[in-house]
Amino acid sequence: MTPYINIHTHNEYQETESVLFVKNILLHQVIFENIDASKYYSAGWHPWFVKNNNFERIANVLHQYTAQKCVIAIGECGIDRAIDVPIQQQVEIFRLHIRCATKLGKPLIIHSVRAYSDILQVLNEEAFGGTLIIHDYRGNWQQVEQFSKYETYFSFGKSIFQGIKIQNLLKDLSSGRILFETDESDISIEKIYLRAAEIKKTPVDELKEQVMRNFNRIFGNELD
Ligand SMILES: [Zn+2]
Structure with a gap:
């Protein structure tokens, strides 16, 4: 049976065959x-915790962890305009992650709060050529188009229970570009798929298969 895929979570779950x-x-x-080397991880230095940490320390820890095979993606990382950390400092650390993802050939998991245009600018300056997973996507169509310059996947979580705008966007977004996540919430991934299937008027099983294909397209070379 095709599993549900939870692409981004901070919670500890019991491994099951269905998720x-x-x-x-x-x-x-x-x-x-x-x-645990038999599981899948993403690893990054979240912009919330950049303050008071020096660049060398972050670079060292990042390189040490992300090279491991079980770390299949780099992040979450990015830019957050709602926090009290200088943008310049956040950008510097984001660049580190971009270069790390490029070097290792692993996708980036992006955290953005009111910063999609900043993120696009830094990716452009770095001539990024890899894959992006934008976690908890809450942007608009124009930003979807701007990100489509890259191999970009948009990940949705609890926001699809809340805002009509994001529901409409999900409804029309190509299923070949979507992923789902629970992030820090207690909602189960099954409930998120169920809600998304309602919004997209697609059977849940079809959605599961499509997301599995997306997952394999992103990580096919890394997993075996
Ligand atoms: Zn998160």
Whole structure:
């Protein structure tokens, strides 16, 4: 049976056959021993925790963790305009992640708060050529088009229970570009798929198969 895929979560789950999840590791608080090489992870230095950490330390930790095979994506990382961390400092750390993703050939998981245009600008300056997963996507159609310059996937979570705008966007967005996540919420991934299937007027099983194809397209070379 095709599993549900939870592309981005901070919670610890029991592994089951019906759900495949990618657990996010916040590198500022990482404990090496907790990583289980048989599972899938993403690892990055979240912009919220950039302040008061020096560049070399972040670079060292990032390179040490992301090279591991079980770390299949780099992030979440990005830019957040709702926090009290200088943008310039956030950009510097975001660049580190972009270069790391490029070097390792792994996708980037993007965190953005009111910063899609900043992110597009930095990606452009870095001549990024890899894959993007925009976590908790809440942007508009214009931004979807701008991101389509890259191999971009848009990940949806609890916001699809809330805003009509994001529901309309999900309804019309190509299923070949979507992923789902629980992030920090307690909602189950099954409920998120169910809601998305309603919005897209698609049977859940079809949605599961489509997301699985997306997952394989993104990670096919990394997993075996
Ligand atoms: Zn997150």
